[in-house]
Amino acid sequence: MTRTLTRSADPQPAIGERLRARLDAQLAARRIAPARHLSADPAPQPLPALEAAQLRIPADYRDAVADHPAVVAWVQTIAESATAPYAGDRHAQYGQAGRREIRTGPSLLLWGPTGTGKTRQAFGAIRSLTAAGCAVRWHAVKAADLYGQLRSQNTDTEAVLRHAMRVPVLVLDDLGAAKWSEWKEEVTFRVLAWRGEHHLPTLVTTNLPPAPQPGAGTQQLLRNAVGDRVLSRLSGMCTAVELTGPDRRYSHR
Template sequence: MTRTRTWSADPQPAVSDRLRQRLEAQLAARGIAPGAGRSLPADLAPAPLPALEAAQLRIPADYRDAVADHPAVAAWVRAITGSATAPYAGDRHAHYGRPGRLEIRNGPSLLLWGPTGTGKTRQAFGAIRSLTAAGCAVRWHAVKAADLYGQMRSQNTDTEAVLQHAMRIPLLVLDDLGAAKTTAWNEDITFRLLAWRGENHLPTLVTTNLPPTPQPGAGMRQELRTAVGDRILSRLSGMCTAVELSGPDRRYSHR
């Protein structure tokens, strides 16, 4: 892994306060954002942002108000937005302004690791929301590794098509890597997926409970290497910045 960072105050949010207010106002105006039932007077209502609405509906209910407020995740969002291109520059587009819509092509990848309930998946969906709010045309797919294997195994499924979709989508969130039982077949799928994305510099956010490097005092605690094997860990090391999320399990403090 290139480096491991720990939590600290972030002076620069992933999206500006103005942008966030606009985002929240648009969602609230449509009754999409949880707990935001306000509607704005017609003359104050911001222009519609269909991509954001569409993204919001695909995000699990628990994470629809997620914000990428971890400094490393916010920095990753900025890096991706910074490298997005506007291939249709010159076109006028009501929602995205004069330069045309920004599109994500290439960018760095991120590995969020840490104990259960520390907010890894929430940060991942926060990143998707931030990127969409920043005006990027984000074709994204978020899937738990175990679900991906399950989808590919289900009957009457074009296994290769499911894998190719995950391989080529501009932005992939691969959640809970290493949580499924390790089999040679799972390993082969994960290897093909990450090797392709790494070689093509396609931004990928991976989450896992398992440490990517040996941890002092971890004893017999399982490492990512044991779960996914050397070749996959090597790809992850080459493409991802590893970021540890620590702290209590937030699911307990929710109730």
């Protein structure tokens, strides 16, 4: 028997009401939304780079602006040295260059008392770099959290360490705040040594002065907290920038 398919002027529903009700009940039992509801959802839109970066920035720093002159200059240097992949003569045949990517650049050590805005300047710098149109692959981590992740049983610790070493821009926050140990020195040294040798831009923040301050009397120095080898790497790769002023956490209230 041959069936003739005719085009109906009034399209028939693909499935009958009773069958749809049965399907819906089965989907509901499996906690799956029926496709006709899902199709009403707006299609996911690609987030612009700045918005995507915003989502990874802690809420307290999402409106951060890097306005310290040394940080502004650092952002400018990094942004200017960002290069597009295959932009060189050797790869000219591959056509138009891609988005500029941050590859190498100088590093900063932001130091000063608590609440003077070091972390805020660091996140402000990340926001500025993104707003400047650079593709920024970045990672921000408190030193204590990095050590915690590296101690975790459930993590691929070499991958965590490799990421901190190789990510194009690293913010290593609050260095020297945690109780020190030989193991922490080794980990910090590995991260900084790699980054220093490969000229990977790194923003380090700390409460401790990297060198004795005139007239400051006896004070805890960064060297005492992180050891000679780490301090030597920091000195070799970073420009030290002091942030001064009152603790802004109090002035916020």
